[in-house]
Amino acid sequence: MSERAAKVTPADEEQDDDQITDSAAPDAAKELDADTESTPTEQAEPVTNGAEAVVRALENAGVEYAFGVQGGAIMPVYDALYDSDIRHVTMAHEQGAAHAADAYGIVSGEPGICLATSGPGATNLVTGLADADMDSDPLVALTGQVPTEFVGNDAFQETDTTGVTTPITKNNTFASDSDRVGSDVSEAFALAGEGRPGPTLVDLPKDVTKGETDREPDAPKTPDTYRVQERADEELVAAAAERIENAAKPAMLLGGGVIKGEASEACREFAIEHEIPVITTMPGIGAFPEDHELSLEMAGMHGTGYANMAITHCDTLIGIGTRFDDRLTGGIETFAPDAELIHVDIDPAEISKNIHADYPLVGDAETVVEQLREAVDSSPEATKWRAQCQQWKSDYSMAYDAPEDGPVQPEFVVEALDEATDDDTIVTTGVGQHQMWACQYWTFTEPRTWVSSHGLGTMGYGLPAAIGARLAADDDQDVVCIDGDGSFLMTMQGLSVAVREELDITVAVLNNEYIGMVRQWQDAFFEGRHAASEYNWMPEFDKLAEAFGAAGFRIDEYDEVADTIADAIAYDGPSVIDVHIDPDANVYPMVPSGGDNGQFALAEDQL
Amino acid sequence: MKRGLDGPAPEERPTPAGRRNKQGIRIDPEVEATHLPRRTVISALVEHEPGVLSDVSGLFSRRQFNIESLTVGPTKDDDRARITVVVEEPDPGIDQIKKQLRKLVPVISARELEPDAMQRELALIKVEADDPAQVNAVADMYDAKTVDSSPETATFEITGARQKIEAAIETFGQFGIREISRTGATALARGTDETAAPVSATESAADEANQQEIPADDD
Numbered sequence: 001m002s003e004r005a006a007k008v009t010p011a012d013e014e015q016d017d018d019q020i021t022d023s024a025a026p027d028a029a030k031e032l033d034a035d036t037e038s039t040p041t042e043q044a045e046p047v048t049n050g051a052e053a054v055v056r057a058l059e060n061a062g063v064e065y066a067f068g069v070q071g072g073a074i075m076p077v078y079d080a081l082y083d084s085d086i087r088h089v090t091m092a093h094e095q096g097a098a099h100a101a102d103a104y105g106i107v108s109g110e111p112g113i114c115l116a117t118s119g120p121g122a123t124n125l126v127t128g129l130a131d132a133d134m135d136s137d138p139l140v141a142l143t144g145q146v147p148t149e150f151v152g153n154d155a156f157q158e159t160d161t162t163g164v165t166t167p168i169t170k171n172n173t174f175a176s177d178s179d180r181v182g183s184d185v186s187e188a189f190a191l192a193g194e195g196r197p198g199p200t201l202v203d204l205p206k207d208v209t210k211g212e213t214d215r216e217p218d219a220p221k222t223p224d225t226y227r228v229q230e231r232a233d234e235e236l237v238a239a240a241a242e243r244i245e246n247a248a249k250p251a252m253l254l255g256g257g258v259i260k261g262e263a264s265e266a267c268r269e270f271a272i273e274h275e276i277p278v279i280t281t282m283p284g285i286g287a288f289p290e291d292h293e294l295s296l297e298m299a300g301m302h303g304t305g306y307a308n309m310a311i312t313h314c315d316t317l318i319g320i321g322t323r324f325d326d327r328l329t330g331g332i333e334t335f336a337p338d339a340e341l342i343h344v345d346i347d348p349a350e351i352s353k354n355i356h357a358d359y360p361l362v363g364d365a366e367t368v369v370e371q372l373r374e375a376v377d378s379s380p381e382a383t384k385w386r387a388q389c390q391q392w393k394s395d396y397s398m399a400y401d402a403p404e405d406g407p408v409q410p411e412f413v414v415e416a417l418d419e420a421t422d423d424d425t426i427v428t429t430g431v432g433q434h435q436m437w438a439c440q441y442w443t444f445t446e447p448r449t450w451v452s453s454h455g456l457g458t459m460g461y462g463l464p465a466a467i468g469a470r471l472a473a474d475d476d477q478d479v480v481c482i483d484g485d486g487s488f489l490m491t492m493q494g495l496s497v498a499v500r501e502e503l504d505i506t507v508a509v510l511n512n513e514y515i516g517m518v519r520q521w522q523d524a525f526f527e528g529r530h531a532a533s534e535y536n537w538m539p540e541f542d543k544l545a546e547a548f549g550a551a552g553f554r555i556d557e558y559d560e561v562a563d564t565i566a567d568a569i570a571y572d573g574p575s576v577i578d579v580h581i582d583p584d585a586n587v588y589p590m591v592p593s594g595g596d597n598g599q600f601a602l603a604e605d606q607l
Numbered sequence: 608m609k610r611g612l613d614g615p616a617p618e619e620r621p622t623p624a625g626r627r628n629k630q631g632i633r634i635d636p637e638v639e640a641t642h643l644p645r646r647t648v649i650s651a652l653v654e655h656e657p658g659v660l661s662d663v664s665g666l667f668s669r670r671q672f673n674i675e676s677l678t679v680g681p682t683k684d685d686d687r688a689r690i691t692v693v694v695e696e697p698d699p700g701i702d703q704i705k706k707q708l709r710k711l712v713p714v715i716s717a718r719e720l721e722p723d724a725m726q727r728e729l730a731l732i733k734v735e736a737d738d739p740a741q742v743n744a745v746a747d748m749y750d751a752k753t754v755d756s757s758p759e760t761a762t763f764e765i766t767g768a769r770q771k772i773e774a775a776i777e778t779f780g781q782f783g784i785r786e787i788s789r790t791g792a793t794a795l796a797r798g799t800d801e802t803a804a805p806v807s808a809t810e811s812a813a814d815e816a817n818q819q820e821i822p823a824d825d826d
């Protein structure tokens with residue numbers, strides 16, 4: 001996987017920056033550019049204003065794509081982008097820009113970039129920023145702002161953007177100086193990707209971006225106050241290793257941090273070497289191949305029965321890069337109640353936040369797993385436990401009925417899509433029942449192929465995420481968006497972008513004419529009162545796709561599934577399949593909110 | 608129509624006997640009790656830049672930390688400010704506060720002060736001055752300084768520990784208090800112990816290690 005861009009910058013850059021600081025002359029900058037090899041700035045003209053410095057900072061960081069919407073206060077930056085090799089993808093809505101940048105970051109491992117103007121442009125980014133923050137996705141948002149002299153006066157299209165986004169960004173900055181604005185952006189880029197990734201924002205007042213400067217941006221570097229611990233304490237590692245050696249019922253729980261920390265390979269080797277059953281969280285999907293014998297797949301509210309049995313009964317839980325979200329843990333009291341927890345995380349604040357860690361290992365996931373590998377001398381004796389896990393796998397198998405004369409079952413569609421595509425296919429989703437079926441019935445084997453909104457649960461994430469993922473993916477990788485009708489309706493204006501950019505994306509809308517997950521809960525907990533969850537006024541999505549200029553398909557019967565999917569995947573460009581599924585289909589297993597993971601329901605009458 | 612998957616029903620499955628408490632700690636004889644809230648002082652050294660106080664206070668409010676007082680002021684270094692927060696939280700919460708504070712980019716260091724740290728508050732108390740002699744006698748008793756007096760009122764400045772200020776307010780109460788304005792506590796560690804020295808990245812791990820009380824051979 002690609003190195004983080006923050007580390008790509010040549011080492012000699014910093015030195016050169018000092019020259020500029022000293023002389024502050026355009027000539028010096030020219031000389032520097034001639035000296036610096038392999039950076040995009042090689043033949044670049046010296047910057048003349050703040051906006052050019054902003055764009056130069058992005059170029060220095062190796063940015064290829066930026067997603068955004070033009071507007072008044074951000075115009076100087078767009079004017080500077082006009083001459084840049086960075087490809088700007090105009091989105092139909094800023095929320096889509098943030099999600100596309102977020103997905104770009106997940107797939108590429110480098111921060112995605114989104115731009116918006118002040119006021120409504122910036123506030124439209126908010127959902128995407130909150131989403132990236134919850135899922136620790138690397139993202140840089142650049143927002144226009146009214147000129148400094150109007151700030152605080154309720155000027156046209158003014159919003160206190162740094163104020164609004166403080167709780168939902170890893171860090172944000174109000175740029176106040178044309179000479180420094182480029183470096184502000186460089187720093188935001190470095191902060192987004194380093195340590196625990198997250199979204200950062202730089203608010204750019206128009207006078208600052210228009211203001212004259214010849215100051216080239218500094219290399220991407222995090223501030224001195226930002227410290228990341230790479231290696232875990234050796235003594236704690238030794239103690240944890242001893243615990244693993246003596247475990248009778250060990251399990252590994254791989255979270256999204258495993259994928260972000262490029263630790264999938266190390267975790268796989270560790271699990272296979274010591275034959276430890278592996279459970280993933282939802283963001284951790286893809287960290288371990290789900291077709292491997294040791295894989296128990298995903299645990300939590302809609303996790304597999306076997307994963308939830310294993311997590312409830314294990315005596316040693318090795319949690320890596322997971323923050324123990326309530327959708328995973330269910331009720332705290334009954335979460336892995338017999339397990340001593342070994343918790344590996346790069347963010348010390350995640351340790352013992354929700355579940356007390358007996359062995360807190362703060363550090364980079366890959367580094368710490370390597371430390372553990374060195375420290376563990378003998379594999380735990382857990383033959384009986386592994387047999388038990390396999391037994392649970394057959395007891396609670398994820399099988400479903402799909403009678404041919406009945407309505408199409410969503411699980412069947414997900415499996416058909418999986419079969420029709422390669423292992424490295426990227427799947428994006430919206431949020432709801434369709435997302436859970438995608439988790440459960442798609443067999444993920446590779447990291448960075450599962451792109452979804454986990455922590456925030458943002459409906460409408462799927463299509464814009466597919467756009468970002470498509471641009472980050474290799475050309476021969478397929479991108480499939482599994483969406484719900486309600487979810488798709490929220491951001492489907494993004495289809496215009498996919499058509500304009502000729503992006504090869506297949507969207508399968510699992511259409512049950514309901515906000516299905518809400519309907520499922522209403523049936524279970526609100527006496528079947530379907531308040532505002534019936535969506536029987538849905539448009540025909542295949543025709544809608546054609547109106548946008550995309551290819552439209554429709555599935556009503558089982559015998560249409562395979563051929564239609566094949567046609568849609570084969571179509572070179574955006575295609576939408578309106579899949580009319582069984583409107584009554586629900587997601588099981590299910591752990592009711594705050595419930596006991598081991599007491600998951602397999603059917604509605606068990607809730 | 609029955610829908611769903613096959614497998615033993617919930618009541619047919621084994622369940623472990625163990626449990627965790629609300630703080631996610633496994634309940635066993637050693638740590639059976641849920642931690643009760645305690646009052647403590649957290650001192651943070653931060654970059655002196657616009658917005659840092661709102662970053663810190665916002666962090667406290669959105670994470671639902673129970674904050675008693677928060678003061679902020681410059682330090683000997685123009686680029687740095689010190690924020691002193693008095694909180695009342697159970698131990699796991701106090702631990703979270705420190706760790707969350709350290710995550711903020713403008714925060715240079717954050718630590719919990721020892722219980723013997725020097726803590727001072729300031730209060731301005733405006734009382735009815737119907738009986739100046741008596742009022743002054745009380746003021747003397749609490750080392751209060753007169754900062755304003757008029758035919759009807761007298762205003763005193765008191766500094767000291769919280770208990771002293773509360774006692775003074777109570778005693779002044781007999782004359783009738785018109786208005787009070789109080790600061791929160793500001794605090795410094797005693798002696799050569801540094802209140803908020805920049806910490807290494809490993810400090811948080813050291814915190815963890817101390818808290819976990821992993822048995823070490825060389826104790």
